[in-house]
């Protein structure tokens with residue numbers, strides 16, 4: 064649970080509305096496409112492993128497919144060919160090509176002609192297709208091909224915007240050295256995790272981990288080695304956690320992990336597992352070091368900031384005990 068994914072490319076866009084996309088602008092673009100082609104139907108279609116969904120459908124009485132309609136991935140529709148090949152497809156008369164004999168768009172709904180272009184995410188992954196269909200045989204010249212490519216660029220520039228926005232969002236909540244969530248990212252994910260735990264009535268604990276005398280490691284071995292120690296700590300913590308736990312770097316040599324407990328005995332077991340994970344590092348060409356682990360059980364309606372304070376205080380008192388002991 065270490066990444067915030069606000070838009071999943073494997074989900075239908077209509078199921079995860081996004082402020083960055085103006086569906087109204089896309090609707091106008093699809094309407095314009097069918098108008099310029101004088102075609103009875105135009106579409107923006109999204110492909111995901113669940114199938115093909117008409118994201119936008121031109122608003123015409125002659126168009127039989129409404130927005131939101133889903134066609135299963137194995138059905139022999141024109142758009143499927145584009146997603147499979149990654150190439151434009153022009154079928155001027157589907158009845159003259161036997162490969163479309165099983166296409167329901169042709170044999171159930173009476174379409175004869177199809178022109179479509181692939182629409183891709185900026186990483187080249189297919190989003191789907193942008194296409195026009197006609198009940199008549201057509202004979203589109205090169206200008207029509209140029210036109211549909213130009214209009215698809217408008218749609219793809221919006222997909223680029225979503226992608227960039229997500230990258231920036233991810234950067235703002237990620238610690239670049241360890242690639243764990245930073246303080247901000249941790250707070251967001253931990254809030255989600257607390258809500259889920261409440262619903263599932265599961266017991267959580269927050270661990271606060273601070274490397275002992277880290278300044279000395281830096282001063283003795285240099286910052287490069289200090290950085291490697293921090294990366295090792297991050298990996299060791301991740302190695303002790305499950306997929307559903309939330310791990311973060313609060314800054315400097317301080318890390319946190321919000322973890323699920325099977326029972327309260329787990330607390331000390333997890334603490335020693337964490338400490339054990341750090342002491343094996345001398346095998347990896349790193350200076351020996353230890354860490355202090357504070358913990359706080361999640362009870363009642365505490366905010367994540369209160370939990371962090373409590374676990375931090377527990378860690379500091381343990382550190383004091385260590386130095387005075």
Ligand SMILES: Nc1nc2c(ncn2[C@@H]2O[C@H](COP(=O)(O)OP(=O)(O)OP(=O)(O)O)[C@@H](O)[C@H]2O)c(=O)[nH]1
Pocket residue numbers: 240273274275276277278279281285286287288289290293314315316
């Ligand atoms: N190499 C490296 N050092 C960092 C980084 N961020 C913070 N530091 C250093 O981490 C050190 C943390 O020092 P302190 O807060 O005194 O902690 P400490 O030396 O572990 O002392 P105790 O917590 O009392 O055990 C400081 O010297 C910071 O400059 C980083 O990203 N990389």
